Amino acid sequence: xxxxxxxxxxxxxxxxxxxxxxxxxxxxxxxxxxxxxxxxxxxxxxxxxxxxxxxxxxxxxxxxxxxxxxxxxxxxxxxxxxxxxxxxxxxxxxxxxxxxxxxxxxxxxxxxxxxxxxxxxxxxxxxxxxxxxxxxxxxxxxxxxxxxxxxxxxxxx
Amino acid sequence: xxxxxxxxxxxxxxxxxxxxxxxxxxxxxxxxxxxxxxxxxxxxxxxxxxxxxxxxxxxxxxxxxxxxxxxxxxxxxxxxxxxxxxxxxxxxxxxxxxxxxxxxxxxxxxxxxxxxxxxxxxxxxxxxxxxxxxxxxxxxxxxxxxxxxxxxxxxxxxxxxxxxxxxxxxxxxxxxxxxxxxxxxxxxxxxxxxxxxxxxxxxxxxxxxxxxxxxxxxxxxxxxxxxxxxxxxxxxxxxxxxxxxxxxxxxxxxxxxxxxxxxxxxxxxxxxxxxxxxxxxxxxxxxxxxxxxxxxxxxx
Numbered sequence: 001x002x003x004x005x006x007x008x009x010x011x012x013x014x015x016x017x018x019x020x021x022x023x024x025x026x027x028x029x030x031x032x033x034x035x036x037x038x039x040x041x042x043x044x045x046x047x048x049x050x051x052x053x054x055x056x057x058x059x060x061x062x063x064x065x066x067x068x069x070x071x072x073x074x075x076x077x078x079x080x081x082x083x084x085x086x087x088x089x090x091x092x093x094x095x096x097x098x099x100x101x102x103x104x105x106x107x108x109x110x111x112x113x114x115x116x117x118x119x120x121x122x123x124x125x126x127x128x129x130x131x132x133x134x135x136x137x138x139x140x141x142x143x144x145x146x147x148x149x150x151x152x153x154x155x156x157x
Numbered sequence: 158x159x160x161x162x163x164x165x166x167x168x169x170x171x172x173x174x175x176x177x178x179x180x181x182x183x184x185x186x187x188x189x190x191x192x193x194x195x196x197x198x199x200x201x202x203x204x205x206x207x208x209x210x211x212x213x214x215x216x217x218x219x220x221x222x223x224x225x226x227x228x229x230x231x232x233x234x235x236x237x238x239x240x241x242x243x244x245x246x247x248x249x250x251x252x253x254x255x256x257x258x259x260x261x262x263x264x265x266x267x268x269x270x271x272x273x274x275x276x277x278x279x280x281x282x283x284x285x286x287x288x289x290x291x292x293x294x295x296x297x298x299x300x301x302x303x304x305x306x307x308x309x310x311x312x313x314x315x316x317x318x319x320x321x322x323x324x325x326x327x328x329x330x331x332x333x334x335x336x337x338x339x340x341x342x343x344x345x346x347x348x349x350x351x352x353x354x355x356x357x358x359x360x361x362x363x364x365x366x367x368x369x370x371x372x373x374x375x376x377x378x379x380x381x382x383x384x385x386x387x388x389x390x391x392x393x394x395x396x397x398x399x400x401x402x403x404x405x406x407x408x409x410x411x412x413x414x415x416x417x418x419x420x421x422x423x424x425x426x427x428x429x430x431x432x433x434x435x436x437x438x439x440x441x442x443x444x445x446x447x448x449x450x451x452x453x454x455x456x457x
Contacts, residue, residue, distance in 0.1 A: 001159045020162035021199045023189065044190050045344050047255070056231075056260035062189040063261070064182065066162045067205050113256065131343040132255025 005069035009034060010078030018065050024058070025049045027065035028075060036076040036105045040134070047133030050106035051075050057113045059132075076105035079112065079157075087155040088112060091146035099137035106133050111147045115157045123148065161202045165209055168291065168320060174204035176293045176316050181206045183227055184261035186254065187270045196309070212265070212320060215239070220326030226265025226319045230254075230277070233264065240446055243324065244438055245280035245333035245352050245431075251447040252276060255343040265319045271305045272346075274371040278305070279352030280335050282376055283366035286324045290317040298323065305375040328356040328364055332439025334448040336431040337370065338423050340414075342450075347371040348415045351403060351428040353435035355386065362391045367399060367432070372407035372424050379406035382428065391436045396429060403428035 002017040007027060014032050022031075028051070029035050040048035042061045049061040052074035079086040088111050091097070098104050107130060114121060114129040121129065126147045127140070135143065150157060163179070165171035175181060180200035182188050184207065192199040206212060206227070213227040215236050222243065224233070230250035233239055240247045253259055253267070253276050267277050268288060278301070287298045290313050304311050313319070327333075337350035350370030356363045365386035368378050382402035389395035404425030411417045430452040434444045445451045 001161065003162050020160045020203055043193055044186065044254070044258070047257075050257060053261070057255075057257035058261050059186075059255075059257045062193070063185050064162070064189065064203070064205075066164075066203075067182065067185060067207065069164065110256065128342055129256055131341065132257060 003066055005066050007032065007065065007068055007073060008071065009073045010075060011072075020064070020066055022065045024051065024053075024060040024063045024065045024068050024073070027068075028060065028073065034075055034077050038102055038105060040102065040106075045134070046103070047106040047110060048103055050109040050133065052109060052113060055113075055116070057110060074109070076108050079108060086112075086157065087150045087153070088115075088146065088157055091150045092143065095146040095149065096142035097138060097146040098142075103133055103135040107135065107143055111143075111150075112157050115147070115151055119154070120151055121148070159201070162205070163203075164205045168209055168211060168318070171204055171206045171209060171318055172291065172293045172316075174202070175318055178202055179204040180315075181318060183207045183263045183266045184229065186258050186262040187266055191270075206318070207263075218323075222322075222324040224264050224322040224324065226263060226321055228264045230259035230262050230264070230267075231256075233277075234259065234446070242327060242331075243280070243284060243333065244444075244446060244448070245283065245335040245354060245435070246277060247446045248335040248448040249276035249280050249352075252337065252339070252342075252345070252449055258344070264322060268301070268304070268322065269311060269313065269319050271307075271309050271311050271375070273305075273308050273373060273375050274347045274350070275376065276335065276337060276347060276350060276370070278376040279350060279368040279370045280333065280354075281322065281324065282368050282378065283333065283352045283354040284324045284327065286322050288319050289321045289323060290314075291320045292317040296320075302378070307374045327354070330358065330439055331356040331364075332435045332437065334431045334434035334438060334444065334452075336427050336434065336449050336452055338427050339449065346414070349409075349420050349423045349427050351424065351431040353428070353431040355391065355432070355435045355439050357391065357436075357439045360390060362386050362389050362395070362436075365399070367403055367428060369403055369407055369424060369428070372409045372420060374408075379403050381406055386432065396432050396436070399432055400425045400429035
């Protein structure tokens, strides 16, 4: 039986009725219709589904949507301000941190979580923080440069 | 049975739900992944326990620790008392899963998932921790050495909920370390892991606990390794003998992550690194957390 709940996604409350077994990723993509977060491995290995839950990173493919009732969920769509990209998004574009783009939403969320807790990370810090996110195109260097560039500029993420 | 999902606000709510057949979920990091991998299908009735305030927190009690069942790995790694005095636990929680796993995953779920490869299990076992299991019928304390009965199984009744973990105060001059063999820095599961907790007095080892991870059906202590260290000067010969015994005491399986032969060979290497790091910490030397990274490439 579907259970009523409220998912606050990127500041907007959505009243939904969800199957108890539905993942947060499925709820956000198929019920709410925000398809920025991706399903890669569906097994918490690749990080493409990464969201923030009350500000902390979560593999949304492996998190039951009903557990997020009333909590604040942030997806990649919540990083930009309308058409105005977030500093990390601009830096990914400028540094060649994006090729196919599939890992990018998860990378951006993990990088946001990192910079909010560690505003001045070393290369090693960035690589460790992003090593739960797999990219098969870029070789990671552009991504690491982008994150460090935003940190060096001291911009809020 | 119709699928159901409820949010418990109090422990009593949770126990009532569990008593009538619901299964608890906290961080969810094992439950959903386990279902996806076919280990067990998702429960029909689920009770979320992650909003029960009294189940959270890390409190120092008489030099020991009370870990609320909802304490996350992120909170454990950040706790100064654990980093200083229960360093092996910080070593373990620092390398569980990814930053997302550590932010959501709880120590209670980790312990009750009963994986023989769980990182935090060896340290808790060697610190003589006990699990407090509560049901509507009452409460009991189960030493971790008696909790796990095999891969994914425990002595807990399905109507019992782990509400906390109690860790007694260690001896003075105790050092500890947890080291694992890993192929990847995040989202990794131990290929081989070892915990060492040692206490020193006037240069001799007065107490030693050595536990092995991912090397037997449950995480377990290796008495022969402990005997090789206890009473010794903690020198190279004693360390080598204890590490050898840890390797001999293992009974690993072959799987996609490593063959039994490789695991048994590496058990000695990883146990040696854990013992060396624990002894160094007992002497007051700094070994950074996690010890796995700090001891990588160590020849000792």
